[in-house]
Amino acid sequence: MVHCSAVRKLLVLVALIGCTKVETPPPARPSILLVTLDTTRADVVRPEVAPNFNALAARGLRFNRAYTPVPQTLSAHCSIMTGLYPAGHGVHENGRYLSDRVPLLAEQLKAAGYRTAAFVSAFALARRFGLGRGFDVYDDQMPEPQEERTAKETTDRVLAYLAKPSPQTSFIWVHYYDPHFPYAPPPPFRGYEGEVAFMDQQLGRLLSAFHGAVIIVGDHGEGLGEHGEAQHGNLLYQATMHVPLLVAGPGVTPGVNDTPVSTRRIFHTIRDWAGLDASHSLRRNEKEVVVGEAMKPFLDYGWQPQVMALENRLKTISAGKIEVYDVIADPAEVHDLAATADISRDVRAALRDYPIPSQDVPAPAATTDEERRKLASLGYVSATTKPVVRSDAPRPADMARLFPLLDEAAQLFVAQRYRDAIPILQRILKDDPNNLDAALRLATSYSSLGRDREALAAFERAQAIDPNSEDVRTYLALHLARGKDWQKAIPLLERVVAENPDRLPAVEALALVRERQGLFEDAIRLRQQIYRQRTPTSAELVQLGRLAMDVGQTAVAIDAFEKARNDHDLELGVLYLSAGRLTEARDALDRVAASDPGYPMALFKRAQVSVLLHEPDAPARIAAARANATPLTRELIARERLFGGV
Numbered sequence: 001m002v003h004c005s006a007v008r009k010l011l012v013l014v015a016l017i018g019c020t021k022v023e024t025p026p027p028a029r030p031s032i033l034l035v036t037l038d039t040t041r042a043d044v045v046r047p048e049v050a051p052n053f054n055a056l057a058a059r060g061l062r063f064n065r066a067y068t069p070v071p072q073t074l075s076a077h078c079s080i081m082t083g084l085y086p087a088g089h090g091v092h093e094n095g096r097y098l099s100d101r102v103p104l105l106a107e108q109l110k111a112a113g114y115r116t117a118a119f120v121s122a123f124a125l126a127r128r129f130g131l132g133r134g135f136d137v138y139d140d141q142m143p144e145p146q147e148e149r150t151a152k153e154t155t156d157r158v159l160a161y162l163a164k165p166s167p168q169t170s171f172i173w174v175h176y177y178d179p180h181f182p183y184a185p186p187p188p189f190r191g192y193e194g195e196v197a198f199m200d201q202q203l204g205r206l207l208s209a210f211h212g213a214v215i216i217v218g219d220h221g222e223g224l225g226e227h228g229e230a231q232h233g234n235l236l237y238q239a240t241m242h243v244p245l246l247v248a249g250p251g252v253t254p255g256v257n258d259t260p261v262s263t264r265r266i267f268h269t270i271r272d273w274a275g276l277d278a279s280h281s282l283r284r285n286e287k288e289v290v291v292g293e294a295m296k297p298f299l300d301y302g303w304q305p306q307v308m309a310l311e312n313r314l315k316t317i318s319a320g321k322i323e324v325y326d327v328i329a330d331p332a333e334v335h336d337l338a339a340t341a342d343i344s345r346d347v348r349a350a351l352r353d354y355p356i357p358s359q360d361v362p363a364p365a366a367t368t369d370e371e372r373r374k375l376a377s378l379g380y381v382s383a384t385t386k387p388v389v390r391s392d393a394p395r396p397a398d399m400a401r402l403f404p405l406l407d408e409a410a411q412l413f414v415a416q417r418y419r420d421a422i423p424i425l426q427r428i429l430k431d432d433p434n435n436l437d438a439a440l441r442l443a444t445s446y447s448s449l450g451r452d453r454e455a456l457a458a459f460e461r462a463q464a465i466d467p468n469s470e471d472v473r474t475y476l477a478l479h480l481a482r483g484k485d486w487q488k489a490i491p492l493l494e495r496v497v498a499e500n501p502d503r504l505p506a507v508e509a510l511a512l513v514r515e516r517q518g519l520f521e522d523a524i525r526l527r528q529q530i531y532r533q534r535t536p537t538s539a540e541l542v543q544l545g546r547l548a549m550d551v552g553q554t555a556v557a558i559d560a561f562e563k564a565r566n567d568h569d570l571e572l573g574v575l576y577l578s579a580g581r582l583t584e585a586r587d588a589l590d591r592v593a594a595s596d597p598g599y600p601m602a603l604f605k606r607a608q609v610s611v612l613l614h615e616p617d618a619p620a621r622i623a624a625a626r627a628n629a630t631p632l633t634r635e636l637i638a639r640e641r642l643f644g645g646v
């Protein structure tokens with residue numbers, strides 16, 4: 001510090017002396033590379049598994065006690081990109097959306113003159129979930145039909161990007177996904193460690209192509225069976241919370257740091273390098289009470305909410321009861337010291353003050369079937385249910401026997417294998433009778449199989465678990481809307497959509513019901529609302545276009561057919577003509593192929609356009625329309641007054 005300020009004083013002095021040659025030196029802002037390693041435990045990056053990580057660690061600062069704020073991919077990355085715990089940014093589990101009101105690191109760096117690029121390797125981090133803001137490039141293209149890509153595929157794309165020279169300093173985020181379950185690395189690598197080793201090999205390629213400051217971090221670890229957890233997301237123990245972290249670059253003294261830190265401070269560290277603000281930067285050895293949460297079991301199953309606070313060597317977990325572990329002496333966390341440990345005031349305050357997600361304002365969920373299917377294929381199935389706080393809620397750590405069943409049932413459900421899901425859901429409910437998520441999935445499974453009586457009984461059970469649940473209302477309404485009693489669904493759907501216009505399945509069901517009721521304007525408005533939230537398919541756009549055409553909403557119909565593109569030139573030509581957009585009508589009708597069943601109609605309409613445009617070949621076009629006429633167009637041609645004077 002003394003040294004730095006002395007240099008600064010000297011520079012000011014030189015400038016004051018009036019030597020005109022001296023200019024203010026450009027701020028030493030490095031290009032910055034952030035690499036996030038999915039599902040990478042702190043204890044797996046040993047030199048023989050991850051030589052490239054260790055080579056850089058030898059030149060940088062390695063944090064031996066870094067913790068993720070939350071053991072879920074999207075939530076953990078939201079913390080890195082916002083500097084906030086999940087209670088701050090609102091994303092407690094995968095499949096939720098980050099609010100666009102939360103400022104992001106990339107936005108700040110872009111505003112500060114950085115070029116920004118992100119390369120992610122799994123659908124869980126797709127742009128739609130909210131992390132794309134501020135990135136010039138956000139590469140989330142997965143090789144179809146997969147929902148993830150390998151570290152090699154991602155690295156190839158980053159290297160192609162880096163090969164293009166740019167005068168700007170860069171902020172580049174690269175996310176590798178390989179160690180995530182299932183463990184299937186390319187040969188000769190094998191198993192979970194093999195995935196990490198393969199990823200490290202690609203990390204080596206990436207690091208040799210980049211020059212600047214580097215941060216490498218695990219987003220969370222992996223249970224590998226510890227405390228009954230195979231993967232991650234349900235518990236707060238070291239296996240999933242303790243992650244590798246290294247920082248290398250300007251102003252970083254190489255070495256090893258044993259102070260507990262939260263990976264959310266990566267946000268502050270990168271701001272520090274970019275010259276924005278140095279507070280909470282990992283370049284400063286700042287002591288903090290490190291906090292973490294795992295709310296997925298609370299939000300999805302109604303179990304106890306879980307919060308941890310870590311200070312020095314003691315980790316305190318609050319989840320129905322207090323557990324305390326000395327994670328240095330007992331990293332496996334088998335000796336609970338709660339009876340004797342002296343919990344500090346700061347730790348008590350951190351646990352007491354950490355906000356439990358509210359029942360009333362859940363983050364919006366990924367609610368389209370497509371999104372759920374994609375997340376499920378990555379081993380993530382997040383329920384869309386709101387939390388139910390029960391006084392007798394079990395502790396997640398006591399429910400580990402249900403983790404495999406819950407995972408299996410959820411995977412089968414999202415894969416629409418309802419027949420297989422039902423017996424597993426019944427087993428879960430036998431063990432955990434108040435599991436709203438299982439009750440709802442069971443009801444919906446019966447409903448999808450057309451087993452109406454059993455579906456209604458299961459919905460009643462779900463309603464008994466939580467009489468105020470919007471989810472129960474929604475799924476019951478969807479069930480009714482599918483059957484012959486569809487009119488009973490109307491008041492339920494109206495209420496859900498009024499209370500929560502983001503609830504896409506309910507909005508979609510209501511749109512269909514409105515069509516059946518003959519309320520087409522309403523159906524169109526609802527469809528427009530849906531397509532603002534998700535991208536419509538071409539077929540859906542055509543359907544919207546036809547609906548709008550039927551009720552004379554020409555502008556809406558044109559917009560829909562223009563977006564649908566392929567092969568709707570006849571509809572577009574007709575609509576442009578009725579909107580008086582003659583040259584556009586001409587061009588659209590000219591694109592209708594002679595093989596199209598609508599070709600005779602296109603010739604008739606084209607002849608009308610030709611007359612209105614005063615084209616010299618109008619008579620020839622009328623003749624062509626007559627020569628190719630169908631009974632319908634022959635009558636239209638005969639009655640067309642425009643053709644009388646030609």
Ligand SMILES: [Zn+2]
Binds near residue numbers: 072
């Ligand atoms: Zn992850």
